[in-house]
Amino acid sequence: MRKLLILFAVSFAVTLFDAGCGKSETGNGQEEPSGPPTPAPGDETDWSKVDPAATVRGVVTCGGAGVQGVVVTDGVNMTRTNKQGAYGLRTSAGKSNLVYLTVPSGYEVESSRGFIPRFYRRLTSPVSVEAVQQHDFTLKKVDNDRHIMIVSADMHIRNRAMIKSASATTPSICPPKGELDSTTFRRTYLETLREYVRGLPSGVPVYGMNLGDMTQESHWTNANKATLANFVNVCERGGMPIQTFHLIGNHDHDMAVQNIAGEDDSEAELAYNAAFGPTYYAVNIGKVHYVVFDNTQYINNGGDRSYTVRLNRRQLDWAQKDADYMTAGTERIVIAWHCPAFRRNPKASTPTPMDNANALLDIYKDKNLPVTIWSGHNHIAETVTVPRSDMTVTEYTHPAVCGAWWYFPLCHDGAPATFTRYDFSGGTITNRRSVNFSDENEQYYRVYNSGQKNVEGKSVVRINVWDWHSTWKIACRENGVTVPASQLKAVNVYDDRYVAVHEACGNGISSFDFLNKYSTDHMLEYTPVTPAADIQLTATDEFGNLLFVINTKVVN
Numbered sequence: 001m002r003k004l005l006i007l008f009a010v011s012f013a014v015t016l017f018d019a020g021c022g023k024s025e026t027g028n029g030q031e032e033p034s035g036p037p038t039p040a041p042g043d044e045t046d047w048s049k050v051d052p053a054a055t056v057r058g059v060v061t062c063g064g065a066g067v068q069g070v071v072v073t074d075g076v077n078m079t080r081t082n083k084q085g086a087y088g089l090r091t092s093a094g095k096s097n098l099v100y101l102t103v104p105s106g107y108e109v110e111s112s113r114g115f116i117p118r119f120y121r122r123l124t125s126p127v128s129v130e131a132v133q134q135h136d137f138t139l140k141k142v143d144n145d146r147h148i149m150i151v152s153a154d155m156h157i158r159n160r161a162m163i164k165s166a167s168a169t170t171p172s173i174c175p176p177k178g179e180l181d182s183t184t185f186r187r188t189y190l191e192t193l194r195e196y197v198r199g200l201p202s203g204v205p206v207y208g209m210n211l212g213d214m215t216q217e218s219h220w221t222n223a224n225k226a227t228l229a230n231f232v233n234v235c236e237r238g239g240m241p242i243q244t245f246h247l248i249g250n251h252d253h254d255m256a257v258q259n260i261a262g263e264d265d266s267e268a269e270l271a272y273n274a275a276f277g278p279t280y281y282a283v284n285i286g287k288v289h290y291v292v293f294d295n296t297q298y299i300n301n302g303g304d305r306s307y308t309v310r311l312n313r314r315q316l317d318w319a320q321k322d323a324d325y326m327t328a329g330t331e332r333i334v335i336a337w338h339c340p341a342f343r344r345n346p347k348a349s350t351p352t353p354m355d356n357a358n359a360l361l362d363i364y365k366d367k368n369l370p371v372t373i374w375s376g377h378n379h380i381a382e383t384v385t386v387p388r389s390d391m392t393v394t395e396y397t398h399p400a401v402c403g404a405w406w407y408f409p410l411c412h413d414g415a416p417a418t419f420t421r422y423d424f425s426g427g428t429i430t431n432r433r434s435v436n437f438s439d440e441n442e443q444y445y446r447v448y449n450s451g452q453k454n455v456e457g458k459s460v461v462r463i464n465v466w467d468w469h470s471t472w473k474i475a476c477r478e479n480g481v482t483v484p485a486s487q488l489k490a491v492n493v494y495d496d497r498y499v500a501v502h503e504a505c506g507n508g509i510s511s512f513d514f515l516n517k518y519s520t521d522h523m524l525e526y527t528p529v530t531p532a533a534d535i536q537l538t539a540t541d542e543f544g545n546l547l548f549v550i551n552t553k554v555v556n
Helices: 002-021 181-198 228-237 266-276 313-325 357-367 496-505
Strands: 056-062 071-073 078-080 086-089 098-102 107-109 120-122 137-141 146-152 206-210 243-246 281-285 288-292 296-298 307-309 332-336 371-375 382-385 393-397 418-425 428-436 445-448 461-465 473-478 488-493 520-526 535-540 546-552
Touching (some): 002 137, 071 086, 078 086, 098 281, 181 418, 228 266, 332 357, 445 546, 461 535
Parallel strands (some): 146 206, 332 371
Antiparallel strands (some): 056 086, 071 098, 107 137, 281 288, 296 307, 382 393, 461 520, 488 520, 535 546
């Protein structure tokens, strides 16, 4: 009996250690129940081994033990923790209001409000050597070499009802009359996301990346009070199921800060800092180095909410340090920002591409790693192979979660409102899949096979495939016989579904230029060799995954 009690005690102690810094068993990246408190760093830390000129210091621990080599920054300066897990950072007066980690691979940080990663701490003013501040961090061990990232963009929560009047002709995909967009957001996006995450493979950590424009700054101070803090409340009440990293969009800047001269728009970012932390930072998950940037330079002349698309000098300088401090073993760099840097379809949207994106890529090119860029903003789906001979770069622009600003769940190019799943194994993307949370029958494409004519007047089938890229392989068959792939080509046309819903919705949306339709270049047009043939199209994506098989024919 005594042996059994001893065995039980040992087993219980091991379990407690695992909860603090052992291998995580949280499954889909969700938090474990809180265990015993992590011992607070005390007098055992030898501060003589920390930079004596530091104005901020602290200890990074896991299970009560210091973690060496963790990068700590204030957005200007950068350092690493020593063998004790201690760091000392010389912060820049007037430029730093946060201190934060580059979360190391194989670890996670705790979440606040259930989903916001707490990799940052707020500095109080003033910061000095004489009044050095201490900010400690606690990590949790997790095996995240394989992981899933859920990427979402453009929520635009305004706490208002979009459909104010309805009739028998109002499309069924529109939300109910009088429903607030925040309610639609919880009822559609968050509810689907919770169910989707529950169905993901057990034991594979799942994280989120929100690409900005969570709000609409013009609604921060009106009766709706749709602030960034309100957005956090909406997500918390709606049960956001995964730890989600955020970045700032143009509509997440404070409209009260106007006529910004020069590159420093940090005053307009204070509300974002309070809700989500720094506007640029890095995190290592598995063998992927994620780097988040703010590429909307807010100007707001006279309250016009104007901005340019670029990185300021401070971020470029910080990126050089980030590249210098990158850990060995990284196999891919993922850059995330709000506005697209490169364009495939110039007819689709504005603004013009980012003017100094290549200056940033130049910083990372010597790493000889593939670079993936994630962006949103344009409310369309677009994949661009960036034309560089010295590195492999692909930018994915993601459809908007709000679709047509919550009037209906379609984007300008006909792509549905979606979130996008990326599977990583090491640094390899093994799967990329958009998830339509409004219509489960339209996950990859929409077929138009009636009344479609090509430029020669021949009857054709058109398929809007939102994730399509020219590297996909699509096999074409008619009546079971292979036909030349040249029968299928991409064309630049409007999506009929978007046009029809836009015109039928009413509610005065025709007067809103920001809801105008955009021609899409991910519309595939198939011209049958035999007009009445049964057509089969089989699609394989750039990662070698068989995506779908379409069986259709021309309907006259």
